[in-house]
Amino acid sequence: MNLDEHTTTWKQLNDHLSEWVRASKVHTEDGHVASYIPELANAPADILGICIMDAEGNTVAAGDTDYHFTLQSISKVFTLILALMDNGEEMVFSKVGMEPTGDDFNSMLKLELVEPGIPFNPLINAGAIAISSLIAGNTPDEQTQRILQFFRELADNPALDINQDVFKSESxxxxxxxxxxxxxxxxxxxxxxVDDVLQVYFNHCSIQVNCTDLARMALVLAHNGVDPIxxxxxxxxxxxxxxxxxxxxxxxxxxxxxxxxxxGLPAKSGVSGSILTMVPGRYGIGLVSPALNRKGNSTAGVHLLGKLSQEFDWSLF
Amino acid sequence: MNLDEHTTTWKQLNDHLSEWVRASKVHTEDGHVASYIPELANAPADILGICIMDAEGNTVAAGDTDYHFTLQSISKVFTLILALMDNGEEMVFSKVGMEPTGDDFNSMLKLELVEPGIPFNPLINAGAIAISSLIAGNTPDEQTQRILQFFRELADNPALDINQDVFKSESxxxxxxxxxxxxxxxxxxxxxxVDDVLQVYFNHCSIQVNCTDLARMALVLAHNGVDPIxxxxxxxxxxxxxxxxxxxxxxxxxxxxxxxxxxGLPAKSGVSGSILTMVPGRYGIGLVSPALNRKGNSTAGVHLLGKLSQEFDWSLF
Amino acid sequence: MNLDEHTTTWKQLNDHLSEWVRASKVHTEDGHVASYIPELANAPADILGICIMDAEGNTVAAGDTDYHFTLQSISKVFTLILALMDNGEEMVFSKVGMEPTGDDFNSMLKLELVEPGIPFNPLINAGAIAISSLIAGNTPDEQTQRILQFFRELADNPALDINQDVFKSESxxxxxxxxxxxxxxxxxxxxxxVDDVLQVYFNHCSIQVNCTDLARMALVLAHNGVDPIxxxxxxxxxxxxxxxxxxxxxxxxxxxxxxxxxxGLPAKSGVSGSILTMVPGRYGIGLVSPALNRKGNSTAGVHLLGKLSQEFDWSLF
Amino acid sequence: MNLDEHTTTWKQLNDHLSEWVRASKVHTEDGHVASYIPELANAPADILGICIMDAEGNTVAAGDTDYHFTLQSISKVFTLILALMDNGEEMVFSKVGMEPTGDDFNSMLKLELVEPGIPFNPLINAGAIAISSLIAGNTPDEQTQRILQFFRELADNPALDINQDVFKSESxxxxxxxxxxxxxxxxxxxxxxVDDVLQVYFNHCSIQVNCTDLARMALVLAHNGVDPIxxxxxxxxxxxxxxxxxxxxxxxxxxxxxxxxxxGLPAKSGVSGSILTMVPGRYGIGLVSPALNRKGNSTAGVHLLGKLSQEFDWSLF
Known part of the structure; x- marks a missing residue:
């Protein structure tokens, strides 16, 4: 994508994003808010918000952008990165595998069938719990503070903090x-x-953000680790x-x-209905819409990203 | 088995049991003492003791009969019975299944594959844990006391108690x-x-007995629930x-x-190397020999029971 | 059971069996005829027949005793015996395991989870197929004839033969x-x-019998391998x-x-709705009622055997 | 990658590819030639050949480029494409899933655990067999001819044909x-x-090619379906x-x-030791080296592609 493409894309987004959000929003009706912890069950089922940020920090946003939510599984991407920074590749991949597989809420099979008894990969729950144990720090508090510090830096938002009600509910x-x-x-x-590891795990799942924070964090990934702003x-x-x-x-x-x-884009979803994704080399994207499909992803969010990808030919393949 | 048979059997046992114990004892060399908890790992690897009790309380015993050990999985038989007495069949079998399967130390598959997510049967670990939760009592202490009381009555031994070192090691x-x-x-x-249930579970696994206690408890089962003495x-x-x-x-x-x-006899083994079995309508049998085979059963104990069953044609089929 | 008990039991059976069959027959309404092969699907859903045979060949029978059906899985018991007679224990149990597990129509898991890749036991489908390969004979035809010969001898019925329509439908x-x-x-x-083994397997599943044949075959097992007649x-x-x-x-x-x-009795069921069972040392029992419950057993048949076992205290334990 | 980048890359490849091939070739010693079918077991263990083709059909090649081999699992990519062309997305994905998972030679679990009983994805064996059944044609021969015709067109090589010895060995x-x-x-x-479907499957696995053919086929994928030549x-x-x-x-x-x-590139390997990969928008790449690692991929081939990807920063992420 060259500069002209960016200008065209940006104009299109400014002109049409609200309309596309409205069109996708109807799909919230096909989903259900996560009910497995009480605090998540209280989320509004019919909202959809999105924020797209370019390399200079300009944003196009639409829908319910003021809504705050917890990172949930999205945090796994960044604790994986922090564990790699703290321990190196070799150590991390002695504790979790590298092979793709979806996480299945109803099965522990996946955990067991990897030799020698390690989780398939760092993004399934078992893998992310293993990763939580690898964050540097002498105590769960030190580890949690280290994660919080890293996430604040990535989001360029020193106010980022843990939602204690969600933490307690999860725990x-x-x-x-x-x-x-x-x-x-x-x-x-x-x-x-185990209790210490889970304390860290539930803490980072409970970090509260909004769509702009997600887009800002995604932007760093889109630019290969450099904050372009x-x-x-x-x-x-x-x-x-x-x-x-x-x-x-x-x-x-x-x-x-x-x-x-x-x-066709790298993405991570969370059961709060949030999705973090990016256009590599270009945009960071954060969205939230709590109504989930059967697989645990935001119905309206998946629909909206499909529309954007098709409209701008963003698929990597 | 009529009275004459009993007289003959009893004479044979008195004449030959020590010799059969000696012959089986060499098989302790093929096994290994359980190492998964420190307290069990300290057990002597080369002993074998057995006690056989008839309906009048006479015993024939041989080998290391003074040795004390914990019930471990043998306790599951009696907590199942107590849970049935406390709750009835319908309640108990809504929490555990009725279908035979061996317990596999390396797999949690068995737990999951039963619909609707209940353990296969009350003798595998998952099933026995579920059973522990069903014993009457308001607290883990009350439940544990109830179990202890029941076991003391069955063994006709008010001194029966929990081995606190083993309990702590298990826990x-x-x-x-x-x-x-x-x-x-x-x-x-x-x-x-969960913590409360496991406290009860580890407690009943840690009740300490000797071969005579096992034989006494088995005698009650051999006589269909009536203590014949x-x-x-x-x-x-x-x-x-x-x-x-x-x-x-x-x-x-x-x-x-x-x-x-x-x-061909109903039996239950424990990782302490103990086996409780019986000749239905006739004898209660308790034995111990801590060296285990790959499947978790006492090597010498299984050999000795095979010999006895063959010698006296005890197999049910 | 002594002779007096037999006389009493036999009188009771003569007096009440028809009435108990009528009472159990209503349970055919809770089941469904097996539909997985066309020939079985044609079976009448509402019949129930039973035959009980004593050591002198006297029978008490009730219900639809003229109905003919195929052995299906009941044949597995006798091919196992024949394979043992042809090969010995060691050889047979190098090809199939000894551990109990139910057969699950919807899963191949069971086959795989036994080390080293052999079926759990000779009564699940995979095990019975392995057993079919062990029957002596140079060709599938020779093997089939050998099985047929053995079954005819056990049933004391030289007319026993394969139902070719069922064989073809199965195959x-x-x-x-x-x-x-x-x-x-x-x-x-x-x-x-594979094709040769399956030809033998489908052939022995398709051997046609009636309740009297089943009772006669069961009688030999009840008397530990001796035909008492x-x-x-x-x-x-x-x-x-x-x-x-x-x-x-x-x-x-x-x-x-x-x-x-x-x-509480040794038994084997088949998807034709048949059950072969016995009172060890005493009676052979054969029954049929094609309507099956969810687990693949005859609904009315299981009910009737429960009634008989309770009435006469036949349970082994 | 712009034109200058291409010129630089191409010069580097011309200057160094032979040297890199030599360096990777030592890794053939860590692998083993596939032995599961006799014909594959005859492959030379110590060779390595590679061909890289640009959009104008220019090639850089090194190592054992004259060696011919069969496509094996690489064919699955193109039969998937042909099945999509013959049936459309909806039909194809009613028969196979879309979810990533590796294929595991020792397990049939993967097949079963997808609801509703369809293979996880079109690249594991079970999925590829399902795909073979979807190729247009009234007979296995017609289907095979259709596949062969399609592969010849993609490779721009009308001489492409089935290796009958390998086909027979597989079958x-x-x-x-x-x-x-x-x-x-x-x-x-x-x-x-089943026999018809497997005939088609074994046929397309047995199509014989060389590295240039692979590179030519890959080039079409690299250019999104257009043959750039x-x-x-x-x-x-x-x-x-x-x-x-x-x-x-x-x-x-x-x-x-x-x-x-x-x-970091889309790729497909086969048990013949072949790998087809590409630099999207740019090059088609084919290589072969029959010595496989434990996971079934060419040891030297994976090493060489790692070197090239690193040297030229080809990873998509």
């Missing part, structure tokens, strides 16, 4: 995650105590490469393949 | 059991808190029937089928 | 069995060609012991545990 | 593939007869997009994630 009801974590402990994947490298390029590869192959739960075929 | 290292318990909680199988019904016959059926089909972990074919 | 539609057989071939379990040993006792053990632990598909708890 | 020994195919038939995925559209762009997405997420068996992270 109180996460029997399946506890089960996974104890199984990882049994398999020798976790060096720290402050012209500052925040992440080694190699680790962004790794993160984007996983986002492309397994960022959208069990619909990752479908999303790759139909939208 | 500290049982990541896989915690994983199973949280998965059960996630599936809605457990009404109580005190001539007192301790368990409704139907619940003994249920317990013996499970012992026959899945009491010996993943070697239950092999044991049923070669020994 | 034409058995994609799942072919899939299993090729997987066994891939795993090195089958020495013969002709006073002739037809099967070594050890192989009957093995067969009865498998019947008790996994003869009723995924409801084997439930049947063992509630009826 | 004679493919018990696992037959097992998969019958399971697909059982699940209702295949409308045609003859300036002719051979495949609708959408179907190339689909094919490249699957190649990126699951083209390298169980090492697809690792390859995506380390090489």
């Amino acid at each position: 109180d009801t996460a029997h399946r995650n506890r089960s996974l974590a104890y199984f990882l402990k049994h398999n020798g994947v976790l060096d720290r105590e 402050r012209n500052q490298r925040l992440i080694p390029r190699r680790f962004v490469q790794i993160a984007k590869t996983f986002m492309f192959t397994c960022g959208m739960y069990n619909a990752s393949g479908e999303f790759a075929m139909n939208v | 500290d290292t049982a990541h896989r059991n915690r994983s199973l318990a949280y998965f059960l909680k996630h599936n809605g199988v457990l009404d109580r808190e 005190r001539n007192q019904r301790l368990i409704p016959r139907r619940f003994v029937q249920i317990a013996k059926t499970f012992m026959f089909t899945c009491g010996m972990y993943n070697a239950s089928g092999e044991f049923a074919m070669n020994v | 034409d539609t058995a994609h799942r069995n072919r899939s299993l057989a090729y997987f066994l071939k891939h795993n090195g379990v089958l020495d013969r060609e 002709r006073n002739q040993r037809l099967i070594p006792r050890r192989f009957v012991q093995i067969a009865k053990t498998f019947m008790f632990t996994c003869g009723m598909y995924n409801a084997s545990g439930e049947f063992a708890m509630n009826v | 004679d020994t493919a018990h696992r593939n037959r097992s998969l195919a019958y399971f697909l038939k059982h699940n209702g995925v295949l409308d045609r007869e 003859r300036n002719q559209r051979l495949i609708p762009r959408r179907f190339v997009q689909i094919a490249k997405t699957f190649m990126f997420t699951c083209g390298m068996y169980n090492a697809s994630g690792e390859f995506a992270m380390n090489v």
Whole structure:
């Protein structure tokens, strides 16, 4: 995409984004707000907000952009990067595999079938729990602060913080995650105590953001680890490469393949209805719409990104 | 078996049991003491003790009969019975299945593949944990006391108690059991808190006995729930029937089928190297020999029971 | 059971069997005739017939006793015995396991999870196919004739033969069995060609009998391999012991545990709605009622056997 | 990549490719030639050949470029495309899923765990067999001719043909593939007869090519379906997009994630030791080196592509 393409795209976005958001919004009716933790169940089912940010920090936004939500699984992308920065590739991939697979909420099979008993990849729940244990810090608090600090820097937003109600709600009801974590402990994947690891995990899932924060964080990935606005490298390029590869192959739960075929961009979704994606080399994108499809992704969000990808021929393939 | 048969059998046992124990004892060399919890790993690898008790309380014993050990999985038979007495069949079998399968230490598959997410049967770990949650009592302490009381009555031994070192060792290292318990909680199988349920579970696994206690407890099952010595019904016959059926089909972990074919008696083994079995209508049998085969059963113990079954034609089929 | 008991039982059966059959027959309405092969789907849904035979060949029968049907999975018990007679225990159990598990029509998991890739036991489909390959004979025809000869001898009925329509129907539609057989071939379990093995397998499943034949065959098992009528040993006792053990632990598909708890007799069911069972040392029993429950067993048949077992206290435990 | 970049790259390739091939060739010692069919086992273990083709048909080649081999799994990419051209997206994805997963030679689990019983994706064996059934044609011969015609056009090589020895060898020994195919038939995925479908499948796996043919076929994918040399559209762009997405997420068996992270190009490997890959918008690449790693990919080939990707910064992310 050259500069002319950018100018044309940007104009189109300014002219049409609101209209496309309206068109996608009807698809919220096909989805359901996540109910597995009480705090998420309270989310409004019928909203949709999106923010697109270019390399100079200009944004086009539409819909319910004031809405705040928690990162949930989107945080896994950035804790993976931080774990890589703290430990290097070799160490990290001795604890989690590299192979794509969707996460299946109803099965622990995936965890077991990887030799030698490590999670398939860092984006499924079991993998992300293993990654949480690798963040530097002597205590869960130190680890959490380190994550928060890193996320604030990426979002260029020092006010980013943990939503304590969501944290508490997650922590109180996460029997399946506890089960996974104890199984990882049994398999020798976790060096720290299970409760400590889960405290870190639930904390980073509960970091609260809005669409602009997501777009800002995505922008750094779109530019291979350099924040193009402050012209500052925040992440080694190699680790962004790794993160984007996983986002492309397994960022959208069990619909990752479908999303790759139909939208064709690296992306990560969360059960808050949020999606972080990007146009590599160009834009950071954040959106939220809490009504989810059967696979755990925002119905309206997936629809809107399909529209944008098609309109601007953004698919990587 | 009529009275004459008993007289003959009893004489043979008195004459030959010590010699048969010596012959089986060499098989301890083929096994290994359980190492998954520190307290069990300290058990002597080369001992073998057995006690056989008739309906009047006479015993023939041989080998290391003074050795004390914890019940481990043998306790599952009696907590199942107590849960049935406390809740009835319908309630119990809404929480665990009835279908035979061996327990596999390396897999959680078995738990998941039963619809609707309940453990296959009450003798595999997941099933026994579910059963622990069903024992009457307002607190884990009350439940544990109830179990202890019941076991003391069955063994006719008011001194029966929990080995606190083993309890602590189990509780500290049982990541896989915690994983199973949280998965059960996630599936809605457990009404109580996971930590509380596991406290009860580890407590009943850690009740300390000797071979005579095992033989005494087995005698009650052999006589369909009536203690033939005190001539007192301790368990409704139907619940003994249920317990013996499970012992026959899945009491010996993943070697239950092999044991049923070669020994042919209802039995339950524990990782302490103990086996409780019986000659229905006749004898209670308890033995211990801590060296285990690959399937988790006492090598010398299985050999000795094979010898006895063959010698006296004890197989049910 | 002594002679007086027999006299009482026999009188009761003569007086009440027809009435109990009528009471159980209403349960045919809860089941469905097997539809997976066209020939079976034609079976009448509302019939129930039973025949009980004592050691002198006297019978009590009630219901639709003239109805003819194919053995289906019941044949697996006797091909197992014949394979043991032809090859010995060691050879047979190098090709199939000994561990109980129900057969699950919708899963091939069971086949795979046994090390080293052999079927769990000889009564699940994969195991029975492996067993078919072990029957002596140079060709599928020779093997089939050998099986037929053995079954005729057991049933004391030289007219026993293969229902060619059922054989053809099975053979034409058995994609799942072919899939299993090729997987066994891939795993090195089958020495013969897949098509040849399946020809033998479908042939023995298609042998046509009536309730009297079943009762007669069961009588030989009830008497540990000796035909008590002709006073002739037809099967070594050890192989009957093995067969009865498998019947008790996994003869009723995924409801084997439930049947063992509630009826408590060694039994084998077939999708034709037939059940072969016995009172060890006493009676052979054959019944048929084609309407099946969800687990593949005759609804009315299971009900009737529960009634009889309770009435006469026939449960082994 | 602009024209200057192309000139520089091309010069570098001309200067260094032979040297890089020599450096990678030592890695053939770490692998083993596929032995599962006799004809493949005869392949030379120590060769490595590569051909890179630009949009004008110029090539840089090095190593054992005269070696001929069969496409094996590489053919799956092009039969998928042909099935899409013959049936459209909706039909094809009613028979196979879209979700990434590696193929696991030792497990049939993957096939079963997708609802409703269809293969995970078109590149695993089960998926590719389903795809073979969808190629237009009344008979296996017509279907095979249609595939051959399509492949000849893509390779611009009318001499392309089936290696009959390999076809026969595959067909004679493919018990696992037959097992998969019958399971697909059982699940209702295949409308045609199993033998017919497998005949087509083994035929397209046995099409013989050299590195230049692979590079030529890859070039068409690199240019989104247009043959840039003859300036002719051979495949609708959408179907190339689909094919490249699957190649990126699951083209390298169980090492697809690792390859995506380390090489970052859409690729497909075959057990003949061949790899087809491309630099999108630019080059087609074909290579062969029969010694395979544990995951079924050419050891030297993966090493060489890693070197090239790093040298020229070809990774998509």
